[in-house]
Amino acid sequence: MKRFISVGIAVMVVAVIAFAQSMPKLKPGDAIPSSVVNVKMLNVNGERLSIADVKGPKGTLVIFSCNSCPWVKAWETRIAEVGNWAQKQGIGVIMINSNDPTKSPEDSYEVMQQRAKERGFAFPYVVDATSDVARAFGATHTPEFFLFDAAGKLVYTGALDDNARNPEAVRERYVKNAIEALLAGQPIPVAQTKSIGCTIKFRERT
Amino acid sequence: MRRAIGMIGLALVLGLAGAGRSEQTRPPSARPQRDGAPILPVTAAELLERVRDGKARVTVVNLWATFCQPCVEEFPDLLRLEKAYRDKGVRVFFVSVDFDSELPAVRRFLRQQGVDFPTFLKAQDDDTAFINTLHPEWSGALPATFVYDAQGRLRHFHEGKGDFALFERLIQDVLKNPM
Numbered sequence: 001m002k003r004f005i006s007v008g009i010a011v012m013v014v015a016v017i018a019f020a021q022s023m024p025k026l027k028p029g030d031a032i033p034s035s036v037v038n039v040k041m042l043n044v045n046g047e048r049l050s051i052a053d054v055k056g057p058k059g060t061l062v063i064f065s066c067n068s069c070p071w072v073k074a075w076e077t078r079i080a081e082v083g084n085w086a087q088k089q090g091i092g093v094i095m096i097n098s099n100d101p102t103k104s105p106e107d108s109y110e111v112m113q114q115r116a117k118e119r120g121f122a123f124p125y126v127v128d129a130t131s132d133v134a135r136a137f138g139a140t141h142t143p144e145f146f147l148f149d150a151a152g153k154l155v156y157t158g159a160l161d162d163n164a165r166n167p168e169a170v171r172e173r174y175v176k177n178a179i180e181a182l183l184a185g186q187p188i189p190v191a192q193t194k195s196i197g198c199t200i201k202f203r204e205r206t
Numbered sequence: 207m208r209r210a211i212g213m214i215g216l217a218l219v220l221g222l223a224g225a226g227r228s229e230q231t232r233p234p235s236a237r238p239q240r241d242g243a244p245i246l247p248v249t250a251a252e253l254l255e256r257v258r259d260g261k262a263r264v265t266v267v268n269l270w271a272t273f274c275q276p277c278v279e280e281f282p283d284l285l286r287l288e289k290a291y292r293d294k295g296v297r298v299f300f301v302s303v304d305f306d307s308e309l310p311a312v313r314r315f316l317r318q319q320g321v322d323f324p325t326f327l328k329a330q331d332d333d334t335a336f337i338n339t340l341h342p343e344w345s346g347a348l349p350a351t352f353v354y355d356a357q358g359r360l361r362h363f364h365e366g367k368g369d370f371a372l373f374e375r376l377i378q379d380v381l382k383n384p385m
Contacts (some may be wrong), residue, residue: 025345031380070305103275140365141347163331165305196269196303196331196347199276199366 025138026146028191030154032060033136041096041126041133042109044116048093049124053135055152056092059182061147061175063095064139065125067115068106069198073142075165076119079143082160084122086179091147093123099142103201131202142199145175149182158193158194242317245302245309247329250339253301258358264380266373267352269328269339271304272311276341277349278365283370284351285319286378295356296377300325303348355380 012126032051040048051062063079065072071078083093099107109127116125128134136147147156156178161170178188257265257340268284270277281300288298292355302312302325309327316325337346341363344350353376355364362376 068273070271070308074305077381122216159333162334164333165331169331193334194337194344196328196337196348198274199347199349201275 010161013061018080025140026154026157028154028157028188032062032148032152032154036133036136039128039133041128043124043126044109044113044121045124047124049126051094054092054094054124056087056090056150056183058090058150059155059179060092060094060148060152061086061179062132062148063093064137064142064144064146064200065095066099066104066107066142066198066200068099069142071164071195071197075143075160076115078120078160078167080121080145082173082175082179083178084120085125089179089183091182095121095123095125096128096133097125098128098131098139098203099201100131100203107201129203130205131200134200136200139200141195141199143195143197147175147178147182155182155188156191158190159195162193164195167197215299220358242313243322244324245312245316245327246324248301248326249328249330253299253326254339254358256299257354260356260358262297263356263384264291264297264377265302265354265358266296266298266377267354268298269301269340269348269350270304271302271348272308272315273304274348280349280367280369281319283368284373285321285372287373289322290374291377294381294384296381297323298300301328302326303328353377353380357385359385 037052038050040050043049051060054060061083063083065079083095087093097107097112101108112125112127143160145156145158145160147155149155154176158174160175162172162174163170172190174190174193177190181188253267254357257267266284266287270281272278284298288296289363300321304327312327328336333346336342340352341360343363344365347365349367351364351368351373352360355361361380364372
């Protein structure tokens, strides 16, 4: 009986620790976290920008991404297409790399600059120098997309589309569909999706 | 139809022919196949069917990928767990979510680790459906580990890197409290 209780307690402790380490992911209707909306982050062009700086008149698309993840690489051309297109529609776009480059060397600032140039990102690609922006959003892996309306309320979160590995087999372009609905003042067809991706390599808290 | 043909083709590529005999933990005396143990393509629903086949007291499902550093780091602990508990009715289903193009790297890694029992490769493009079928609480981040009891009921779920002590506590809980 005593062993039952001790195992039970151990399992509960593990569960509590796991829960305490995970941050709640933003849900549709949530606002851009006020704790990080004005955090300045280094862009690949040397400027320092916050999410507030890039807010668009019709909404804001925040993308958590990186250089190193195969899922990101599979989607990267499509991320550039959708991000560049969204910006032209009056949606502010910012792509954030929250990975600690000491844990993931391919996520260095220099590689970010190179990648932005190669892929033709017309939107900022910035460094989350403490990983706290990702923590505040409850972002867990890359790539993850958060679309906010003009009032700063989350209207879509999840994957870019429904097929990372094969662009030709995509049936649902979640982010594009959500932006089109937002621009047309229509309900968002699918407000929440998921994708497998690479865990964000969070910087240690000091 | 095209999907069915594709799946058959993939199965052949992955060496399904040698896999049909048993998805169970191999007896310790059995020798691994020359080209490594089979890697079977699965959807989430197919995976759960296997989990619910009633052939183990505890099934640990671990979602991993070669590019995922925490997955690679925890892998030996799960393998040690499988070896320590296979005789007690515990099995581990390793499910790689690598892209098909990474199959050689998957094979190489499994061989290096000395995996001598069948493992799995995610064969379902729609991530949302795959993730939610396994567990709606799973964000999709890797690694992710699910612990099922003999009836195929999910008893524990852990997102992120674990270690031997954690996994052992979870399976011991199921072994001691079968419900």
